[in-house]
Amino acid sequence: MTGEQIRATLKKYSLQSWSKQKDINPISVKEAEGIYFWDYDGNRYSDMSSQLVNMNLGFGNKQIGDAIKAQVDQYCFVGPGYGAQSRAKLAKKIVELMPDNIGKVFFTNAGAEANENAVKMARIVTGRHKVMSRYRSYHGASFGAGNLTGEPRRFALEPGIPGFVKFFDPYVYREAIRFETEEAATAYYLEKLEEQIRYEGKDAIAAIVLETITGSNGVIIPPQGYLPGAKALCEKYGIIMICDEVMTGWCRTGKMFGFENFDIEPDIVTFAKGVTCGYVPLGGVAVSKEIAAYFDDKLLSCGLTYSGHPLGCAAGVACIEYYEEANILENVARSGKALGEQLERLKNEHPCVGDVRYIGLFSAVELVKDKETREALVPYGEDPSGVMKSILGMLKERRFMTYTHENIIIVAPPLTITEKQIAEEIAKLDEVLGVVDKEYI
Ligand SMILES: Cc1ncc(COP(=O)(O)O)c(C=O)c1O
Known part of the structure; x- marks a missing residue:
């Protein structure tokens, strides 16, 4: 099957979790290794949520x-x-x-x-x-x-x-x-x-x-x-x-x-x-x-x-x-420290970032309209104009794959991620938050 055939077949015959079915548009995944996966057109994506925070050791562990x-x-x-x-x-x-x-x-x-x-x-x-x-x-x-x-x-x-x-x-x-x-x-x-x-x-x-x-x-x-x-x-x-x-x-x-x-x-x-x-x-x-x-x-x-x-x-x-x-806990300590430092920087530099919370390689970026009042970027349980969906879309355009919940972006990459990869990926998030600062708050 081609990537397009896989996508079309899934859309026609399968029901996808937590979705309005007319909105689903799955990326067909051809290959995967470490923190990355590739679609059928050869595009590389970075898995910044370890799929559903389950692939702690990433793809392709022999x-x-x-x-x-x-x-x-x-x-x-x-x-x-x-x-x-x-x-x-x-x-x-x-x-x-x-x-x-x-x-x-x-x-x-x-x-x-x-x-x-x-x-x-x-x-x-x-x-x-x-x-x-x-x-x-x-x-x-x-x-x-x-x-x-x-x-x-x-x-x-x-x-x-x-x-x-x-x-x-x-x-x-x-x-x-x-x-x-x-x-x-x-x-x-x-x-x-x-x-x-x-x-x-x-x-x-x-x-x-x-x-x-x-x-x-x-x-x-x-x-x-x-x-x-x-x-x-x-x-x-x-x-x-x-x-x-x-x-x-x-x-x-x-x-x-x-x-x-x-x-x-x-x-x-x-x-x-x-x-x-x-x-x-x-x-x-x-x-x-x-x-x-x-x-x-x-x-x-x-x-x-x-x-x-x-x-x-x-x-x-x-x-x-x-x-x-493989002493994974050592890597979590090292890369987790790098992630925490980057997130603190994002919080200092972006008006839309109200709070960042992190422990190990488990983290969240909480978006607000106003840092002082802490008003959430979208109200609880509601996002009528699809703001969070657009933000996720901008991350996806940059091949930074994760999920959001309410006004929060989850960042929880595989525990094998290096400090260099953290810096590369957070640069993409940084760019998107810059757009949120200008256009959404
Ligand atoms: C904290 C927690 N408990 C339970 C579950 C449910 O696990 P499963 O989807 O494997 O049934 C999840 C899934 O995301 C979870 O995050």
Whole structure:
């Protein structure tokens, strides 16, 4: 097929996620290597969002490909009740990478299912039914995970599941109150959270689900002390803390898992994306020893045909080995520092940049009409004149590929990116922000 034939066939026969179908116009990808991919006309694009913040090791990693091929040669599949070596190896590796309190892993196909199963386990173990999650969150698109999700992508599922309660995020930049210190912000948000726990009925809440660092909704990094404080509240009220590490896991934030930046030990960790870097889909739920022990003599009422798919697990083992052997965390520290410096420069130089937030190679550029008032470039949940779409279009013209959410541009390149590549790519973003300064604010 030609690139045009692929595009036309997809437009005619397939439905694309989160899109008005008449608007879709997929780039047909012919080749891909490292942080780049090429279309059928030979144009090179830079992947500045690691696709959906999942291809942490970029395209064309031979070690992962070889591990998948070796598993294909042994066998592609045996059911979850059989012993597959890649499944055993991956479960052990993941538990060893997690904090000491974590005991076992339940594998899923991807992130939404991981969250679904985490909530199910928390409800079974606690005998409670309510689940709290935040407004500015994305936890997946399936029915349960979509109900955990707080942002507008949950609306199509409403009226939602009874007992799924939302609370506010520690989104300090966009808060009406100006806090003197991070600690003051933390105290405010934790007090509100505790109040809400009591209003909801402290004995009814099974779990609090949080993206350790909010991802798609704007890389919202919690203020100092917030996560340990939330964990303390969970302990006080017998609530299970579920950290959604689907995006923040696997070296993305400069640590193997995002929660390591905040010195907490979650009761449950959900993961997907970077565990296999998208080479084969896989996700999972890592649970505390206590929760694992609960299921020693109680039924684990969870199951999937493809739980622990041998190909996914083989890819997972290869990814983890690569993260470790290639010292990916060192590159994240080096390139992440370069990215942070560039983003700070953009914030200083462009009136349209209200805030930049970054940790490791996970970052967001928040666009505003006015730096002083912090008025967002587009109002929440609305972009009637397609401003953000135009901005994305200008980035695409420069072959800088990423996605936006509300008034925010996500920059989260593969973790193998070099400092030189960061400088080359940010120069493109710089140019586009110059146009936004002149034409959109
Ligand atoms: C934080 C978070 N949780 C869950 C999910 C859902 O994962 P999946 O699309 O693999 O089901 C995503 C996807 O973007 C995510 O960012």
